């Protein structure tokens with residue numbers, strides 16, 4: 001993919017202990033959408049990110065796992081430019097055209113669904129793009145609804161439509177399906193993959209759900225003690241079946257890396273129909 005034509009360079013040198021460089025630019029020639037070197041984040045005396053390195057390629061779907069409190073959201077916030085206080089002799093390079101989605105949809109309650117998707121943009125082209133994205137997330141015909149007339153899953157679909165309306169090069173997602181019931185979550189997995197295959201952003205998905213990571217990602221990372229300690233490609237035939245032996249192998253290895261001891265597989269456990277359309 002060609003470098004983003006509207007690439008913009010912003011240097012935010014934050015002098016806390018030392019300095020960190022946050023470059024938001026086109027990355028001509030690097031082949032990476034995200035490039036992080038030596039990122040450190042401290043809260044008081046506690047070091048949460050400790051000289052972390054990370055690279056994400058064009059169109060790559062990366063999932064980030066880690067125990068609770070390991071710093072996943074802290075990393076995502078730093079990449080999203082939402083944390084002015086990152087410190088260290090580090091570099092964070094992310095594209096200017098990035099989007100973020102969170103566990104809660106964060107829609108504006110006083111704006112109708114379509115206005116929430118296009119957020120401030122006006123004109124026929126913006127409206128058409130918004131309508132297209134809404135149709136892609138299965139909400140055609142709901143453009144004039146108010147957010148509180150939608151279910152939690154539908155609101156999250158609107159958030160996804162909004163995140164993709166500007167064709168971002170990078171989509172940052174912080175536990176976007178964490179608040180949804182199991183069935184809705186599986187449907188959203190299929191939808192997210194489909195949309196990512198169509199719009200081709202690079203994705204960093206923060207999740208605590210190992211199955212979600214293995215079902216969706218091209219690569220899974222584990223964050224531990226401030227650094228990426230596991231970086232593993234996931235190669236599985238599509239559609240990904242949760243009961244495929246290689247799915248279970250990845251799952252076991254990642255659970256072990258997270259320090260979770262597995263119970264023996266129960267025959268009546270996960271339904272055989274669970275799959276993700278990728």
Ligand SMILES: Nc1ncnc2c1ncn2[C@@H]1O[C@H](COP(=O)(O)OP(=O)(O)OP(=O)(O)O)[C@@H](O)[C@H]1O
Nearest residue numbers: 043044048066067068069070071072073074075208
């Ligand atoms: N603004 C803040 N002030 C002080 N400490 C913070 C702040 N934000 C995060 N922390 C601390 O940094 C650590 C990492 O938090 P973070 O939310 O990044 O973890 P996480 O891996 O996303 O956790 P979870 O999976 O539970 O959401 C935690 O110990 C948290 O208490």
